[in-house]
Amino acid sequence: MSPVIECADLCVDFGATRILHDVSLRLHHGQALAMVGESGSGKSMTTKAILQILPKGAKTSGFVRFEGREVLAMRPAELRAYRGSDVSIIFQDPKAHINPVRTIGEFLTETLRDGGARRAEARRRAAAALGDVGLAAPEEKLDQYPHEFSGGMLQRVMIASVVLAQPKVILADEPTTALDVTTQAEVMSILKDLRERTGMAMLLITHDLELATATCDTISVMNSGRILETQSEAAFEANPSHPYSRQLAAARPSVDRRADRLPTVTWRFGDEATEGAEA
Numbered sequence: 001m002s003p004v005i006e007c008a009d010l011c012v013d014f015g016a017t018r019i020l021h022d023v024s025l026r027l028h029h030g031q032a033l034a035m036v037g038e039s040g041s042g043k044s045m046t047t048k049a050i051l052q053i054l055p056k057g058a059k060t061s062g063f064v065r066f067e068g069r070e071v072l073a074m075r076p077a078e079l080r081a082y083r084g085s086d087v088s089i090i091f092q093d094p095k096a097h098i099n100p101v102r103t104i105g106e107f108l109t110e111t112l113r114d115g116g117a118r119r120a121e122a123r124r125r126a127a128a129a130l131g132d133v134g135l136a137a138p139e140e141k142l143d144q145y146p147h148e149f150s151g152g153m154l155q156r157v158m159i160a161s162v163v164l165a166q167p168k169v170i171l172a173d174e175p176t177t178a179l180d181v182t183t184q185a186e187v188m189s190i191l192k193d194l195r196e197r198t199g200m201a202m203l204l205i206t207h208d209l210e211l212a213t214a215t216c217d218t219i220s221v222m223n224s225g226r227i228l229e230t231q232s233e234a235a236f237e238a239n240p241s242h243p244y245s246r247q248l249a250a251a252r253p254s255v256d257r258r259a260d261r262l263p264t265v266t267w268r269f270g271d272e273a274t275e276g277a278e279a
């Protein structure tokens with residue numbers, strides 16, 4: 001089966017400084033791939049290169065392919081469609097990515113309205129998406145502003161925007177780092193359920209090996225802008241092959257099997273939303 005996203009020999013340079021060195025990865029439909037590494041190892045640069053949202057001055061070489069199409073050769077309109085409906089991204093800090101002076105409803109319905117949906121229909125779908133991610137009283141929430149939401153609630157809003165976009169791939173860049181451990185487990189549970197319902201692939205960026213092995217089926221370890229190894233989660237657990245990966249694994253607080261490691265969350269899509277679930 002051909003991958004939905006493939007990077008080959010991907011390099012990113014800022015002037016004479018190389019940030020990514022020949023990064024190669026393959027993400028298949030339905031797969032959950034974790035890219036694990038310490039701060040500054042190049043994880044976020046990889047996702048930004050995949051989406052072509054790199055900071056000014058960055059020069060990309062190599063290949064990024066989405067379903068066989070060359071992303072680096074896409075024209076602006078094609079790139080907009082790729083970012084808008086093929087691949088979605090959620091970040092560590094949703095506050096930084098939601099306009100504070102626009103309502104949650106305006107944020108969620110913008111793309112639907114641009115696609116031709118009437119206002120009432122767009123609001124109905126946005127409210128349904130908020131309900132899907134466990135937010136109570138979704139119609140009322142459409143008229144609220146981001147500052148009225150907690151970090152966990154805003155991350156659910158971001159995931160609701162993914163529900164509406166129905167992409168083939170979600171890039172989740174440290175999506176739970178800013179959240180408490182229970183909310184972290186709830187957000188990961190929502191993402192898992194979304195993936196199971198839609199077959200969406202996920203690239204999870206994290207410094208947390210524990211979270212990576214508990215939620216993903218494939219593990220890539222990154223250091224200094226290079227991928228050191230990629231293995232299935234089970235093979236990685238049994239035998240991390242690179243010395244750096246072995247250090248990472250040894251530094252983990254727990255060696256229990258994955259089912260025991262995250263707080264148990266029994267949340268499923270469409271569950272009745274409760275205020276208690278809105279941390």
Ligand SMILES: Nc1ncnc2c1ncn2[C@@H]1O[C@H](COP(=O)(O)OP(=O)(O)OP(=O)(O)O)[C@@H](O)[C@H]1O
Nearest residue numbers: 014019037038039040041042043044045046055207
């Ligand atoms: N605008 C920029 N110009 C030049 N170098 C940059 C720029 N932004 C980031 N870098 C460098 O790129 C490297 C990789 O950064 P990146 O943000 O991808 O790391 P990361 O693994 O995602 O870490 P973190 O989890 O802290 O974000 C770092 O050495 C960083 O200093």
